[in-house]
Structure formats: C-alpha cells, structure tokens
Amino acid sequence: MFRHHPQEKEYGISSEGSAGEGAVVRLSGRLTLRSLEPFGHESSALLDALGPSSVTLDLSGMSSIDSAGALALLRLKAMAGERGIPLAISGDGGQAGRLLALVGERTGRASEPPQLAEASGFFEELGEKTVSLLREVGDELTFQGELLKATARSCLAPRAVRWADVLFYMRRAGVDGFPIVSLISFLLGLIITFMSSLQLRQFGANLYVADLVAISIVRELGPIMTAILVAGRSGSAFAAEIGTMQVNEEVDALVTMGFDPMTFLSVPKLLAMLAVTPILTVFADLHGILGGLVVGVAGLDLTARAYLAETHAALTAPAILASLVKAEVFAVLIATVGCQRGFRVRGGADAVGAAATSAVVTSIFLIIIADSAFALVQQYLGI
Amino acid sequence: MIAIRGLSKRFGKKVVLDGLDLTVPKGKNTVVIGGSGTGKSVLVKCAVGLLRPEAGEILIDGQDILRMDERELVRVRRRFGMLFQGSALFDSMDVGDNVAFALRRLKMHPEGHIREVVEEKLSMVGLRDIQRLMPAELSGGMKKRVGLARAIASEPDILLYDEPTTGLDPIMADVINDLIISLRETIGVTSITITHDMASAYKIADQIAMLYKGKIIEVGTPEEIRTTSNPVVAQFVQGRAHGPITDESEEFVRFVSR
Numbered sequence A: 001m002f003r004h005h006p007q008e009k010e011y012g013i014s015s016e017g018s019a020g021e022g023a024v025v026r027l028s029g030r031l032t033l034r035s036l037e038p039f040g041h042e043s044s045a046l047l048d049a050l051g052p053s054s055v056t057l058d059l060s061g062m063s064s065i066d067s068a069g070a071l072a073l074l075r076l077k078a079m080a081g082e083r084g085i086p087l088a089i090s091g092d093g094g095q096a097g098r099l100l101a102l103v104g105e106r107t108g109r110a111s112e113p114p115q116l117a118e119a120s121g122f123f124e125e126l127g128e129k130t131v132s133l134l135r136e137v138g139d140e141l142t143f144q145g146e147l148l149k150a151t152a153r154s155c156l157a158p159r160a161v162r163w164a165d166v167l168f169y170m171r172r173a174g175v176d177g178f179p180i181v182s183l184i185s186f187l188l189g190l191i192i193t194f195m196s197s198l199q200l201r202q203f204g205a206n207l208y209v210a211d212l213v214a215i216s217i218v219r220e221l222g223p224i225m226t227a228i229l230v231a232g233r234s235g236s237a238f239a240a241e242i243g244t245m246q247v248n249e250e251v252d253a254l255v256t257m258g259f260d261p262m263t264f265l266s267v268p269k270l271l272a273m274l275a276v277t278p279i280l281t282v283f284a285d286l287h288g289i290l291g292g293l294v295v296g297v298a299g300l301d302l303t304a305r306a307y308l309a310e311t312h313a314a315l316t317a318p319a320i321l322a323s324l325v326k327a328e329v330f331a332v333l334i335a336t337v338g339c340q341r342g343f344r345v346r347g348g349a350d351a352v353g354a355a356a357t358s359a360v361v362t363s364i365f366l367i368i369i370a371d372s373a374f375a376l377v378q379q380y381l382g383i
Numbered sequence B: 001m002i003a004i005r006g007l008s009k010r011f012g013k014k015v016v017l018d019g020l021d022l023t024v025p026k027g028k029n030t031v032v033i034g035g036s037g038t039g040k041s042v043l044v045k046c047a048v049g050l051l052r053p054e055a056g057e058i059l060i061d062g063q064d065i066l067r068m069d070e071r072e073l074v075r076v077r078r079r080f081g082m083l084f085q086g087s088a089l090f091d092s093m094d095v096g097d098n099v100a101f102a103l104r105r106l107k108m109h110p111e112g113h114i115r116e117v118v119e120e121k122l123s124m125v126g127l128r129d130i131q132r133l134m135p136a137e138l139s140g141g142m143k144k145r146v147g148l149a150r151a152i153a154s155e156p157d158i159l160l161y162d163e164p165t166t167g168l169d170p171i172m173a174d175v176i177n178d179l180i181i182s183l184r185e186t187i188g189v190t191s192i193t194i195t196h197d198m199a200s201a202y203k204i205a206d207q208i209a210m211l212y213k214g215k216i217i218e219v220g221t222p223e224e225i226r227t228t229s230n231p232v233v234a235q236f237v238q239g240r241a242h243g244p245i246t247d248e249s250e251e252f253v254r255f256v257s258r
C-alpha cells in the first residue's frame, strides 16, 4: 500500500540558469512511486518558469530511484522534447542509469531483446548444447522403445491393429513412391557405370563395371537412396499429420476416448514402413543394375548376358540379406523420428512445418550414422 | 463428485495453476469463468489426466486420478466426455465416424445400429443428414456441435465442456444451453463448463467459479456471483474495461502514453 504523505517530500529539485540559456537541473534524495505526481507537476512548472534552451539533468545527488521514478524521468524527457528543449542526463552511472535503460526499453517502441547480464562463455554454451543433445537422444530412444513395445503388443493382438491404415500408408509410401525411387536408382546406375567405365576401360577391365555397380548399388546406394526418399516423402508426412492432430487437440481427444495414440497413430505407420521399405529397396537395386546394364551394352560393347552373369557372380546372398536388414533398420528410424517429431509439436501451424523439416533432417542424419555402423560391422564380419 | 485440491501446474517458468481448489458436486453443473489464457482449458485437461500437474490431487468419487497408472486412467476416462475448445474433430474421418468413434470401441451398439444412434445424437445438437460430410466442410459452429454430439455419444456421467457456445449464433447457443441443462436434469450428469459467455453461465450454472491468477477466487450461485462484492469478479461478470483486472497494465500504459 502506498499512502501519500505530501508533507514528507523525499526528493529535492534545484535549478541553475535562465531563460534562453542551457540550464542545469539537480535532483537529490529518492524518486519513487510516491513522488510521481508531485514530481511531474513540479518539473513541468520548472520547465515553464525557466524556459531554457537546453537542460542537463544531474542525478549525481540522488540516493535511490525505482522503476516509477525512472519512468518519471523519461516522461520529463518527453515533455522537454515536446517543447523543443533537448535534455541530457548526467551522473546516472548507478542504479538510476540501469533502471532508466530498463524502463526505456520496456516502454519504448523499439523492442530490443533484453541484454543478458553476462554473455555466456564458450564452455557454458558447449555444456548446455551437450546436455540438450543428450536429452534429445534420450527422448528419441525412449520413444523408439515405446513404439517398438506397442508394435510388438499389437502384433500379438493383430485384431487391434488398424489394418486399413497400414494399407493406406503402404500405398502412399510404396505405390506412390515407386516411380521416383526407380527413376533415381536407374539414373544412379547409369552415372556410376559411365564414370567408372572411363577408368576401367584404360585397363581393359570393362566387364568389371558390372561387379562395381552391383556391389555399390546393393550394398550401399540402393538402401540409402531408398531410405532418403522415403524419409523425405513419408517421414515428413507422418510428422505433419501427427503434428496437425496435436495442434487441433485431436490427439487429446483420442486419449480422452480411451485410445492409446501410440498404438492408434504410430503402429500402423511403422508396420507400413517395415513392409514397404525393403520392397522399394529391392526395386531400387534392380533399377540401378538396369541402369548399369544399359550403359554397359550401349557404351562398353558388353553383351547383356555377360553383364548379367558377372552381376550374378558378384552378388552374394549375405550381401543381399544385409541390404534388406538395412532397409528394415532405416524403416524403423524413419517411422520413429517422423512420429516423435509429430507428437512433440506444441503451438500452431508453424510448429507443424518445423516438425516436418526436422523429421526429414534428423532421420537422414540417423540413416547415415546407421549406415556407417553397418559398414563397420560388415567389415569385421567380412560380409 | 470431483474434488480438486491444491492443484498446481506450470509450463516451464510460467505458473498457470497455483494451488487451485474446486469442488464439483455430483449431478450439478459447475461453470468456470475467467479471462483468456488464465488456464481454464489447462484445468479441465488436468481433470481428465491429459496434463500431469506438479502438485495437488483430483478426486473422482474419492479416487485420486493423479496417482493412477495409465491402465486405471483409461478405465476412469470412460466416464468422461469432453468437448474441446477447438472441437478436435478427426479431420480424416467423416462426421458419422467421428461421432461413432468411441461407440465402436466400447461396442455399445451393434454395428448395424450405429448410424441410427449417431443420427439421434446429432439431432440432439440440432444437426441432421450430415453424417457423410467431412469436418473440413463444416462451419466452426457446426464443428462445435458435432464435437458435442461426439462427447455425449458414449453416455458419460461426467461432461467437460470447453467453451461450448463460443462462436455460435445466439439461437444455437441457447439450443446448446438447453441441451446442457437437459443432460443434467434427465441423466444427472456432473459437468464442468468453461465459458466467457455470462448469459450462458447464468442460465446453465448451479454454481459459478471464477479463475484468476491460478486460483479459484470466488465460488457461488449465479445470483451470488451477479451481486458479488469482489471487485475482480464484478469487473469480469459485468464486462467492464476498467477495474482491478485491467488496472495493473493500464496504469503503466496511461503513464507512458501521457
């Protein structure tokens, strides 16, 4: 409670100078919420009486000031400005200066972000980033665990799975994604064959182009290109779909009606990914080899039969199996990241867009990490 | 009966509910009023266990839902119907499937009867022959009514209405008011209604509670609230631009703009 005691004036105000000249106004004592009104009247009366050409406000005699006092000073400045009198403030190094800056900032039109008291150091930032990254990885793993658990549970009770949804996502990812996956792999096969044939021809080793294409496509490029395309098409769609449902409170509605959003929304997507990604990978492998065959026959004078025989010899069953296992791992990553980014959405439409982007970027990143891990493991196992 | 004790919920540093107490008597309609962003939706979401508060208890017939695991919560939630502020219809399903959603899961009616039951629920909210439409084809007011039909479809004994009449024309708003009253009178549902609409609040409420700064600052019958001596509540229910709710910010604005 602020009771007004007019008899106790807590500030002092004195002035030096005369009309038409620069004046110095000295303030002393305390300037707080209590003295707002009287200070306003007194200072404007002083300006009128003095009629100076400019004013210097000397605060060095002040003992304390609060935010209301700072506001009063800013108002005085504005008042002087209206009369065309420039006003400078001096001797305000301490509390008053900081408050003035703070209040000016909050009330001024310019909304500069408040400056942090101390710029955080490199190590602090590094630590914070690391902690938040670790937390994110933890969230991701928890989510993945829950999703796999829900999927396993659903597989034990297959009647609870929404098979219509599974088919829907399979068609979207598989049938609709098939042309682009095939085209890109075919072109990739063409390019690899063409580039490597330039080198191999010098050694008269044209035929080995078939081995090179078969191994690189089946072991690496087929699975990874497929996964990247599926992540771009379906992973982002999953994040956007669940994110939109989150924003519209549809996820909340599901929960209140007794449904588990994980089982209801994520399991069909994961099942669809598990079914479709390996099939697409096989098609990608086939089209890549087809691309190699076209260049081999048309540009390198190989017969189709010789090319295919060489391809057949180059491919081993473990290599093909590894390709499919990779595809399944990538499928899990794509579905997990897509759904998790969706469930994490808070706020509005822009958050949905950000979630879709983040789903694609994160899943491609994880796909590449997983692929590197596969390469190492395969190296050790000698597959 | 729903008894909420010492409920506290924060998001990050922002405290939304701060030790809130509220008793919702059985078979009565409790209306919660309060400004935008004061946490009314957060309150009802806590009550169905959608949000987990940091502290407090929410007793539904003596059982604390905050101590339940997910399985028990699912069982308790069957007793709830909720109308969301933004309707929250499933965009990928038509109106009929939306309303039938919980019915199918609970297998309350044979599949052959579902369309009929849905039509009946829709007619209760003044809608007819729209089962085949998609939510995107409906106006905001229609969505709200479909949301209401969905909430009451599984015949819950506790209903939470988050702004049921916002965005409806006055006539439709009154149809919804009557529906809320008749659900209470005929089936005896216990309900919490959130609203800004004081006409609706006075009409449907057995008791009105005002949420302000994370707490329930006053509870009373509509008559008591109308004639309240609490200046904050009075400003809200009379819809005045000036008063204790707006003063804090106003003082500052007046000050600076002068």
Ligand SMILES: Nc1ncnc2c1ncn2[C@@H]1O[C@H](COP(=O)(O)OP(=O)(O)O)[C@@H](O)[C@H]1O
Residues within 6 Å of the ligand: A346, B011, B016, B034, B035, B036, B037, B038, B039, B040, B041, B042, B043
């Ligand atoms: N999931 C959430 N995450 C972060 N903040 C939230 C969330 N839900 C609500 N809030 C915040 O809580 C406050 C109260 O929100 P709400 O209950 O929706 O208000 P209202 O009373 O208008 O229904 C708002 O300031 C909102 O920003």
Ligand SMILES: [Mg+2]
Residues within 6 Å of the ligand: B040, B041, B042, B085, B162
């Ligand atoms: Mg709300």
